[in-house]
Every structure is written in C-alpha cells, then in structure tokens.
Amino acid sequence: MEKNITSQTLLRLPMYFNYLMSLSSERKKGNISATAIAEALGLNDVQVRKDLASVSSGGRPKVGYAASELISDIGKFLGFENHDRVVVAGMGNFGRAMLEYNGFEAYGFDIVCGFDCNEKRVGSSINGKPVRHIDELESFCTENDIRIGIITVPETAAQEVCDRMAESGIRFILNFAAVHLNAPKGVTVHNENISLTLAMLARCNAN
Numbered sequence: 001m002e003k004n005i006t007s008q009t010l011l012r013l014p015m016y017f018n019y020l021m022s023l024s025s026e027r028k029k030g031n032i033s034a035t036a037i038a039e040a041l042g043l044n045d046v047q048v049r050k051d052l053a054s055v056s057s058g059g060r061p062k063v064g065y066a067a068s069e070l071i072s073d074i075g076k077f078l079g080f081e082n083h084d085r086v087v088v089a090g091m092g093n094f095g096r097a098m099l100e101y102n103g104f105e106a107y108g109f110d111i112v113c114g115f116d117c118n119e120k121r122v123g124s125s126i127n128g129k130p131v132r133h134i135d136e137l138e139s140f141c142t143e144n145d146i147r148i149g150i151i152t153v154p155e156t157a158a159q160e161v162c163d164r165m166a167e168s169g170i171r172f173i174l175n176f177a178a179v180h181l182n183a184p185k186g187v188t189v190h191n192e193n194i195s196l197t198l199a200m201l202a203r204c205n206a207n
C-alpha cells in the first residue's frame with residue numbers, strides 16, 4: 001500500500017495529521033471524509049482521497065474514515081509512533097516552556113529531562129520532568145540512549161552545550177540560540193531562529 005507514495009504526498013501527510021489532531025475529541029471519535037479534509041485545507045478532494053488511500057485502508061464509501069484510525073495510520077506511516085526521547089539544555093523562559101508543553105508526544109517525541117547550570121534550577125521538576133545539572137548530561141544521555149537535544153541557553157553558552165551534547169552521543173540538535181554552531185561530523189544541527197523567521201515573514205510580499 002505504501003510503495004507508490006510520492007514526495008508530494010509525503011509533504012501533505014503532516015498537514016492531514018495536524019488537521020486531524022486539531023479536531024475536538026468528539027469529532028475524533030467519529031468518521032471523517034476525504035472531501036471534508038480537502039475542504040478544510042483548501043485542497044483538491046481527489047488528491048486527498050488518493051493520498052489517504054496510500055497510507056490507510058480504513059476508508060469506506062459514503063462513510064469516510066474513522067478519524068482516530070486515520071490519525072493512527074498517518075502517524076504510524078510518518079514514524080510518529082516510534083517515540084524518541086529528547087533532552088533540553090537551558091531551563092530559562094524558553095526551555096521551561098518546552099518542558100511544559102505536552103504536544104510533542106503526538107509526534108513521537110518525549111522530552112524526558114531538562115539541564116541547567118544554575119543551582120537554583122537544578123533539582124526542581126517541570127511538568128513532572130526533572131531538571132539536572134549540565135554536568136550530568138553525558139551520563140544521562142548515555143544511560144538513556146538519547147539521540148536528540150534542544151538548545152535553549154544564551155548565545156554565549158550555545159557552542160559549549162553543543163559540544164557537550166555531541167560528546168554525549170546526541171546526533172540531532174535543535175538550536176534556538178541565534179548563533180551559528182559547529183558540530184562534528186555525524187551530528188546534524190537545525191537552527192530555529194525565530195527572529196529571522198519573523199523578519200522574513202514581515203518582508204514577504206503577501207499575495
């Protein structure tokens with residue numbers, strides 16, 4: 001069923017997933033048609049029907065899909081059900097918000113621990129998740145086989161934390177500090193510079 005999937009379908013699947021996840025819990029218990037999804041997202045319904053049929057066999061004529069089953073099928077296809085454990089370094093305003101947010105789980109990411117160097121923050125817990133000293137990063141990541149780290153420390157500390165994450169076995173880093181990071185081979189860094197994104201957005205020509 002999945003073998004003929006095109007890259008365009010692959011790009012649309014997260015949109016369907018996001019839309020279905022945004023439905024109320026009542027609607028998630030019911031059925032939903034490809035036409036309704038197409039209308040909500042402003043897409044061609046033939047295309048949507050084809051996309052969904054390539055990842056789920058649950059569609060019934062005139063009934064549509066059981067919404068929860070469709071969420072599960074798309075999530076499984078996109079790998080959201082293979083949970084990855086994630087750590088966050090920097091438990092200030094931004095880092096704490098990451099630990100408070102429970103929405104990553106639906107996408108297959110569990111933030112399991114925060115790290116900081118400030119003794120006042122170390123030993124606390126946020127949303128049931130512990131905050132440990134940054135010196136424990138390596139042992140924690142090794143013991144728990146952590147592959148993904150998020151950097152929410154000030155710019156001046158970001159490179160040092162990036163180095164420590166790489167030494168701890170982390171292979172994917174999402175960096176929110178507005179600074180370029182040098183990572184060793186085998187470690188992928190994605191920079192999420194919100195200010196830059198806003199500046200680009202504000203300078204886009206609206207159409």
Ligand SMILES: NC(=O)c1ccc[n+]([C@@H]2O[C@H](COP(=O)([O-])OP(=O)(O)OC[C@H]3O[C@@H](n4cnc5c(N)ncnc54)[C@H](O)[C@@H]3O)[C@@H](O)[C@H]2O)c1
Pocket residue numbers: 089090091092093094095115116117118121134151152153154155157160161176177178194195
């Ligand atoms: N707050 C936002 O909305 C926002 C938005 C976009 C980007 N950012 C970026 O995210 C980063 C964090 O922002 P913030 O507002 O949470 O800052 P913050 O000052 O509130 O928190 C930073 C935290 O990092 C900790 N820290 C400093 N050096 C460390 C180290 N070597 N190891 C471990 N922890 C260390 C500090 O003790 C502090 O708890 C910054 O680089 C900022 O530019 C923040």
